[in-house]
Amino acid sequence: MITDSADPARFRVDRRIYTDPDIFAHELRRIFERTWVYLCHESQIPGHGDYYASYIGAQPVFAIRQRDDRIGAFINACSHRGAVLTPRRQGRARTLVCRFHGWCFNTDGDCIRVKDEAEGWPNGIGREKYGLTPVPRVANYRGFVFACLDPGVGGLADHLGAARPFIDLLSDQSPDGLEVVPGQQTYLIRGNWKMQAENGVDGYHVSTVHRIFGQAMGRREALGDNADKRPTEAGRIKGTVASGCYDLGHGHNMIWAGRANPAVAPLFEAEEALLQRFSREKVDWMLRRGRNLFLFPNVQLMDQSSTQIRVFRPLAPNRTEVRVYCIAPKGESRAARIARLRKFEDFFMVTGMATPDDLAALEDCQIGALGRQARWNNMERGLEMVTVGADAHAKALAAEVVSSAARWDHETLYHGYFRQWAALMAAEHTAHGD
Amino acid sequence: METELYQQVRDLLYLEADLLDRQRWDEWLALYADDCVYWVPAWLSEDELGDDPEMQVNMIYIVGKPGLAARLHRISSGQAYAELPLSRTSHLVDTVRILASGEAAVSASAKWLTLSVDARMGKQIRGGWYEYELRREAGALRIGRKKIVLLEDVIDGAVDIHQI
Numbered sequence: 147m148i149t150d151s152a153d154p155a156r157f158r159v160d161r162r163i164y165t166d167p168d169i170f171a172h173e174l175r176r177i178f179e180r181t182w183v184y185l186c187h188e189s190q191i192p193g194h195g196d197y198y199a200s201y202i203g204a205q206p207v208f209a210i211r212q213r214d215d216r217i218g219a220f221i222n223a224c225s226h227r228g229a230v231l232t233p234r235r236q237g238r239a240r241t242l243v244c245r246f247h248g249w250c251f252n253t254d255g256d257c258i259r260v261k262d263e264a265e266g267w268p269n270g271i272g273r274e275k276y277g278l279t280p281v282p283r284v285a286n287y288r289g290f291v292f293a294c295l296d297p298g299v300g301g302l303a304d305h306l307g308a309a310r311p312f313i314d315l316l317s318d319q320s321p322d323g324l325e326v327v328p329g330q331q332t333y334l335i336r337g338n339w340k341m342q343a344e345n346g347v348d349g350y351h352v353s354t355v356h357r358i359f360g361q362a363m364g365r366r367e368a369l370g371d372n373a374d375k376r377p378t379e380a381g382r383i384k385g386t387v388a389s390g391c392y393d394l395g396h397g398h399n400m401i402w403a404g405r406a407n408p409a410v411a412p413l414f415e416a417e418e419a420l421l422q423r424f425s426r427e428k429v430d431w432m433l434r435r436g437r438n439l440f441l442f443p444n445v446q447l448m449d450q451s452s453t454q455i456r457v458f459r460p461l462a463p464n465r466t467e468v469r470v471y472c473i474a475p476k477g478e479s480r481a482a483r484i485a486r487l488r489k490f491e492d493f494f495m496v497t498g499m500a501t502p503d504d505l506a507a508l509e510d511c512q513i514g515a516l517g518r519q520a521r522w523n524n525m526e527r528g529l530e531m532v533t534v535g536a537d538a539h540a541k542a543l544a545a546e547v548v549s550s551a552a553r554w555d556h557e558t559l560y561h562g563y564f565r566q567w568a569a570l571m572a573a574e575h576t577a578h579g580d
Numbered sequence: 581m582e583t584e585l586y587q588q589v590r591d592l593l594y595l596e597a598d599l600l601d602r603q604r605w606d607e608w609l610a611l612y613a614d615d616c617v618y619w620v621p622a623w624l625s626e627d628e629l630g631d632d633p634e635m636q637v638n639m640i641y642i643v644g645k646p647g648l649a650a651r652l653h654r655i656s657s658g659q660a661y662a663e664l665p666l667s668r669t670s671h672l673v674d675t676v677r678i679l680a681s682g683e684a685a686v687s688a689s690a691k692w693l694t695l696s697v698d699a700r701m702g703k704q705i706r707g708g709w710y711e712y713e714l715r716r717e718a719g720a721l722r723i724g725r726k727k728i729v730l731l732e733d734v735i736d737g738a739v740d741i742h743q744i
Contacts, residue, residue: 234626329622329630329637332734336700358659362650369646467734472637484634488641497620497639497730499654502662502738506700 147571148564149522157529157561158522161515164338169571170463173339177443177570178203182285182292182305184445184457185209185219187473189289189325195240195253199232201459202295207281208232209291210239212253219281219293220255226276242278251278288317289324290445309398311543312439315432316449318424319413320475326455327472327487333496333505334467338515339444339460341508342468343563346446346456347438349401349554350527353385355507359493359500360384376451376485381406382436389554392540392547397442397566399559402435402539411451412482412489413475427542435539442566447473452489464512470494525564528556589688589714590676592721597671597692600742605652609645613715617725618642620744623733639730640741651741662738667698669742673710686714686721692728694743701737706730706744 147160147169163169179202186198186209197210199222206222208231222230224244231242231251241258242251248261255278260271283294285302290313292302299305306313317324335342345351363378381387387404394400408414411433420429431437436450448454455471472490474483493500514520528551537550551558592611599608612618620639621630630636642648655663672693679687693707713725728744 236625327635327637328624328632330624331622331637331639333738334734334736336737355661358654358657358661361657361659362654365653366646366650369649371644371646371650480635487635487637491638491641495622495637495639496735496737497739499651499660502740503660505738506662509700 148568150561150565150568157525157557157564159525159564160521161523162518162521163567164340164512164515165463167463170338170460172571174203174460176573177567178460179205179295180299180570181296181443182283182294182299182302183443184441185284185291185293187289187324187326187455187471188217188286188291189323190236191217193238195238196236197232197239197242198236199230199234200457202281202293203460205295206230207293209284209293210253217284217286217291218253218255219284220278221281223279224249225251225257225278226260231278249276255280288313290317290447305396306398306441307396308392308394308540308545308547309396309400309439309441311545312394312400312437313441313447315428315437315543316447316453316473318428319416319420319432320477321423322476324473325476327474327483330469330471331495331497332467332469334461334465335505335509336464337466337505337508337512338463339458339466340567341511342458342466343440343443343446344560345504345508346448347391347399347401347440347559349389349391349403350557351504351507352383352555355503356383356500358503362499363492376410376489377407378451385555389552390537390539391551391554391556391559392545393549393559393562394545395548395562397563398440399563400437400439401554401559402437403554405434405436408434410485412453412478412486415479415482416475425542431539431543440563442563448494450489450493452486452494454490454494456494525557525560528553528558532556532558585681585686586676586678588721589678589686589712592714592723593673593676593688593690593710593712596723597673601669601671603656603666603742605656609648609652612645612648612723612726613717614645615643616645616648616723618648618728618741619726620728620730626733629729639739640728648741655740655742662700663740665699667696667701667743669697670695684716685724686712686716688712688714692744696743704737704743706732706739708744 149158183202191211197208199208208222209219212218226249229246250259252258257273257276281293282297360380360383382403389403391401439447446456453473455473457469459467533550536547540547548562622637622639633641654660675691677689690710696704708729708731711727714721715724
């Protein structure tokens, strides 16, 4: 499926990995059910009983804030006949009541009530045997909550590895932490989940696909836009700023591009406060380099003129659900929040002026991948110029990256991602509940 | 018995929809006041619609005509990947009601359905409600504020302003 060899330099990918139903079924079991999958941000479930319903691969789960502030996760199915327990995507339920037959569960997953128990089970049903099935591993890294269905998986911090310092660049933006801003968008794309994973960290498409975005913004500004908009940073669309990309290992990767005008970034107001807490190098990373970070296999954290959590879920080889949230530092000024939100709507929404073009491009790749007579995707751009290990910018954060490239439009960042994919797909399926 | 004002409001809403379907963008834009607000709130949850456009994520929130002009530029440029070819649309606007009318302004609401047809997405029907603040300017009505409620909270494909 993947040709990966150093001599001659070659990295290519069989387009069948985006279209084949058998490969898709294996991905759900071998990747999504075996590695850490992003669920939600802790600010979305702040109080006891707050839940967030999601999926790990094809399996419905929910995360819930338990007593003592812990976060747990369970398979979202009543232990009786399997009905989903959460009426909404997000809500609060200190007692989860199954709406089918009325069985009740507490936030630890214990079955605390069986309707008409004495009548149907005169000797008692043994409620203690009917707790909810827990997701065996749940962990929180700097507010971002992940879970894994495989109890034998390694620790989350090890899994995130070299991506951690780049997550910290978000989590450290306010001493009070981050919050998900009210309002979200969910959309369905006609593309494989990996198309979404790849598009979000593809620096190479920006100057073609988003040229029209830059033009439209230029037109708005030229017409004397009087709304709460800050000028668009056209530099990264035109490719005139410094940039780079990293293979972070374990399938994670990242692109970055310098901000020609960092003062328009919503976070810029916090520069002095950040310098009190962190090194100049780290604050420069926060303020002066826009970043798209992909955490294998299902979430992207974008920190550009706005800030986004983009989480996706595979539905079918050619269908993916994508949910986007604006995440922001708690306590930022009203003006910064407004600027962040308006930029979010312009670029990151499927009702905006950039995301629809991203989707159309990846959906065209999905169609093209059906052309079996033309088999290979070339992913070699930058291969002869790549730096093994960390460049100076990554070293400033002590990020032990696998490789560094001096342009964000190189494709070497994908190599570790495909290697992780191939390694998980090749490994024997571990026996957990099969 | 339809009042003259009701006819005037209804005709404006029908005209606006028809200009979008005919892709007569400049004439459509001319219906809006210079300081217009064009707002499509996002859903906060399955049954709660956004109500604070400044401080929440919206699907679209445009204040002032330049923002609308930029969107028209993108969809009509032939250079936006998603808009080539541009979808064909047909709006149905009905259930027009006048909610309030004063010396300077009129509030009205309506329901809408749009059929969009394009090569990428096939046939799609989207729908919802409109709320308008219309201004009386030199004997005519101009759109000061338009709020579009899009009923979908999970959106299949992309949506642009000619489709809602």
